[in-house]
Amino acid sequence: MADTHGGSDGDFDLTQFYQVFFEEAAENLDQMEQMLLNLDLTQANDEELNGIFRCAHSIKGGSATFGFTDVAELTHKMESLLDRLRRHEITPIPEMVDVLLESADASRSLLARHQAGDTGDAMPTADLVQRIVELAAGSSPAAPVAAQPAVAAPPPVASSAAVAVVADAPAAVAGSGERVLQLKIGPVDNLASVDAVKELFRDIPGLGSIEDQPCAEPQYRLFLVKTHSSNEDLLDLMVFHVSKEQVQILEYDAPSAVDRTASGSYDPDAGLAEVAIDHVQPYGIFDGAPGAPGIAAAVAHEGEDAKPVAVKTAARPNMAQMESTSIRVDVKKVDQLINLAGELVIIQAMLAQNSQALDPTANQQLLAGLADLDRNTRDLQEAVMSIRMIPMSTVFSRFPRMLRDLANKLGKKINLVTQGEATELDKGLVEKITDPLTHLVRNSLDHGIELPEDRIKAGKSDQGTLTLSASHQGGSIVIEVRDDGRGMNREKLLNKARERGIDVSDNMPDNEVWMLIFAPGFSTAEQVTDVSGRGVGMDVVRKNIAALNGSVEIDSVEGVGMRVSIRLPLTLAIMDGMSVGVGNEVYILPLSSVVESFQVNPADVSTVTQGSQLVKVRDEYMPVIELERVFGVPRTEGDKRSDIMVVIESDGSRVALLVDELLGQHQVVVKNLESNYRKVQNVSGATILGDGTVALILDTSSLVRKSR
Amino acid sequence: MTVLSKNTENTPSGTREYLTFRLGEEEYGIDILKVQEIRGYEQPTRIANAPEFIRGVVNLRGTIVPIVDMRLKFNCSKVEYNSFTVVIILNLRNRVVGIVVDSVSDVMELASDAIRPAPDIESAIDSSCILGLGSVGERMLILLDIEKLMSNVDMGLVASTE
Numbered sequence: 001m002a003d004t005h006g007g008s009d010g011d012f013d014l015t016q017f018y019q020v021f022f023e024e025a026a027e028n029l030d031q032m033e034q035m036l037l038n039l040d041l042t043q044a045n046d047e048e049l050n051g052i053f054r055c056a057h058s059i060k061g062g063s064a065t066f067g068f069t070d071v072a073e074l075t076h077k078m079e080s081l082l083d084r085l086r087r088h089e090i091t092p093i094p095e096m097v098d099v100l101l102e103s104a105d106a107s108r109s110l111l112a113r114h115q116a117g118d119t120g121d122a123m124p125t126a127d128l129v130q131r132i133v134e135l136a137a138g139s140s141p142a143a144p145v146a147a148q149p150a151v152a153a154p155p156p157v158a159s160s161a162a163v164a165v166v167a168d169a170p171a172a173v174a175g176s177g178e179r180v181l182q183l184k185i186g187p188v189d190n191l192a193s194v195d196a197v198k199e200l201f202r203d204i205p206g207l208g209s210i211e212d213q214p215c216a217e218p219q220y221r222l223f224l225v226k227t228h229s230s231n232e233d234l235l236d237l238m239v240f241h242v243s244k245e246q247v248q249i250l251e252y253d254a255p256s257a258v259d260r261t262a263s264g265s266y267d268p269d270a271g272l273a274e275v276a277i278d279h280v281q282p283y284g285i286f287d288g289a290p291g292a293p294g295i296a297a298a299v300a301h302e303g304e305d306a307k308p309v310a311v312k313t314a315a316r317p318n319m320a321q322m323e324s325t326s327i328r329v330d331v332k333k334v335d336q337l338i339n340l341a342g343e344l345v346i347i348q349a350m351l352a353q354n355s356q357a358l359d360p361t362a363n364q365q366l367l368a369g370l371a372d373l374d375r376n377t378r379d380l381q382e383a384v385m386s387i388r389m390i391p392m393s394t395v396f397s398r399f400p401r402m403l404r405d406l407a408n409k410l411g412k413k414i415n416l417v418t419q420g421e422a423t424e425l426d427k428g429l430v431e432k433i434t435d436p437l438t439h440l441v442r443n444s445l446d447h448g449i450e451l452p453e454d455r456i457k458a459g460k461s462d463q464g465t466l467t468l469s470a471s472h473q474g475g476s477i478v479i480e481v482r483d484d485g486r487g488m489n490r491e492k493l494l495n496k497a498r499e500r501g502i503d504v505s506d507n508m509p510d511n512e513v514w515m516l517i518f519a520p521g522f523s524t525a526e527q528v529t530d531v532s533g534r535g536v537g538m539d540v541v542r543k544n545i546a547a548l549n550g551s552v553e554i555d556s557v558e559g560v561g562m563r564v565s566i567r568l569p570l571t572l573a574i575m576d577g578m579s580v581g582v583g584n585e586v587y588i589l590p591l592s593s594v595v596e597s598f599q600v601n602p603a604d605v606s607t608v609t610q611g612s613q614l615v616k617v618r619d620e621y622m623p624v625i626e627l628e629r630v631f632g633v634p635r636t637e638g639d640k641r642s643d644i645m646v647v648i649e650s651d652g653s654r655v656a657l658l659v660d661e662l663l664g665q666h667q668v669v670v671k672n673l674e675s676n677y678r679k680v681q682n683v684s685g686a687t688i689l690g691d692g693t694v695a696l697i698l699d700t701s702s703l704v705r706k707s708r
Numbered sequence: 709m710t711v712l713s714k715n716t717e718n719t720p721s722g723t724r725e726y727l728t729f730r731l732g733e734e735e736y737g738i739d740i741l742k743v744q745e746i747r748g749y750e751q752p753t754r755i756a757n758a759p760e761f762i763r764g765v766v767n768l769r770g771t772i773v774p775i776v777d778m779r780l781k782f783n784c785s786k787v788e789y790n791s792f793t794v795v796i797i798l799n800l801r802n803r804v805v806g807i808v809v810d811s812v813s814d815v816m817e818l819a820s821d822a823i824r825p826a827p828d829i830e831s832a833i834d835s836s837c838i839l840g841l842g843s844v845g846e847r848m849l850i851l852l853d854i855e856k857l858m859s860n861v862d863m864g865l866v867a868s869t870e
Contacts, residue, residue, distance in 0.1 A: 343769065346770075585753070630756070631757075632756050634754075671770075671772045672772070673765070673772055675772070675803075676771065676772060676803050677755075677765065677774040677865060678864075678865065680755055680756070680758070682756075683755075683756075686765060686772045688770065688772075692767055693767065694752070694767050694772055696755070
């Protein structure tokens, strides 16, 4: 609730969802690689090709959403190739697998670069793209080898982070981050070949400058380099021209702790010390210092250098830790865990019940153990249940981008505000609520929010505000889609309903009029756009939500805006129940729908037409449902009569259930009755009681409907 | 498994194992591979408005399992629940169902040539659910296609409109 974040168009904070995407993408890449490797080219089956296609497709979708265009472009090309393959328009050849694998590697390295915060040189993919296009066109690429260097040298994340300093600030003059180094290259046979290194500095903008320096030793060359890059990066860059062993990098500048991060660690002590005497000294760094202290100083540097390096590597495990804080587990495993925990709770309840008769003094230890077991099993169940809970932000995260694109398309200005993203919801519900919510959001934007000029005419700011919020209310979660658009017009809705032959009257209460939009095929949009207006969808929205045991409410004021609130149970697997007894049978009522209970005075019950009864509760009359009659509970002579009323509420109306007794309140594990049996009227599921027997859970909304 | 769903005429040769049980005076056999376990009878939770032969549901280690009393379904004259009453838990195509029988006799191997097609007789069960009659010495077994029988709409285990 507390965490509210708003974003104006073009400024949505997507970064918080990056991690999920990177995890998924990595998983998809791994899967794709595996499938590519297992692919039998001679008889590639459609399933495998489709699988690979799907992987590429999901990566493409994700990276496009998050704006990683380079990855999206590459995967898009891969997708095109795979698409032609799975349509059997071209036959698979080994080159294709090669290029796809290379592309997967390239995507991985591009993603790694994005993950490291878009730092460092992006890996060139033009060549790969070219090859894929050629293959997709059906021709074999002329020189697949040509692409090798590009693939062979993906900038590793670690080094690219350092190159970043250069890439991000190419214009920076020799300032705090710049280092002056001496580069000693040799022994080489052809000194001219080293000129290629100089060209590197000329070709790569922002790398720095390089100057020739006189060198006393034959077969060696000396350069003075000013750069922001780390030694490792320089070595990586030069690797095509000279081997790493031939290069020595030496500090030239007066060392300062800040500048020397990650420097000098590459060279062995001896080399540094030796060069310090032979070459550095003549250039005045250690002017006046005798030879021996020179070595000492150089070695001391090495010691100092070790520190920043240590800091750098220490930062790495930290990152690794961040990556491993979440693991992806098959939902089936989690569900199995939940089932087992549920079983444990039942057994524990059974033990607790059976131990009640025991003498507390004689069995003190046993009873203390059982009390501990009680606490532990409940904690365990709660912990296990929480595994399935995921924050609403996973749903809300889809909207910023979608809204932005949609707003651009419709020429509207929109500001999205999300509230309560940390509110947690069962994973199963999150998946099922996404589509209805998407529909409502689209609807709000298309029909609700007006065009900027209309808004100004109506005296509002030209920017519409759409608010998505989630909050816990009692045992349920309430998700709201609010907009400050034009709201709904009562007359228009009623007219439209009449046109469609829906039975309406002019004095219907507002909330019933609003509910008309959930009727199948109902749309008041003047014109059908490709966004919405076809009238399909709102009825599906309501159906989907009802299937989750949820309800929808609409509130609207014309010209001011509209609010759709969806109320859902927190989880489908566990609920708070109230057990009631009728005859010898036990039924469970969802506690969330129980309003109150009371012992009924026969004088308050009045019979109206056809034997249906009404009970007066304070100043309200409500229909009475005799559970005994609804469920045909067998009665034996001498049984006590039902005289307890439980008032339940659903969809805004209330009824009183007549039961024999109230047995208690407890959490129940909801079991599906339909998995082995079939749907039973007025029953939403079953649960297992403390004594191991089954009790049916009443479907309050159907009971309430029945009374109408 | 697939063999069972076919008619007796084209059952390939080879022996199958059948679990035999008694309902009143009759002895029945069902494919042993469909049987998950055998339990004693315990009072199920009644389900409102269900046919009489569906006794209700029980908790089988966390799974809600409907219990069908075959004796009521097959119109046996005497139906009583005592300590010998047995529930056979069947595992049929992702569904777990319990059937109440008077007693379980044994497991028998029957070669396909020991199975005779059932004569067309008027009975409480759909004759297409009877695989045939097996003869073991003096005894006669009525072999049931239990999968077909249980998925019949009139068993009330599945909704009539799906």
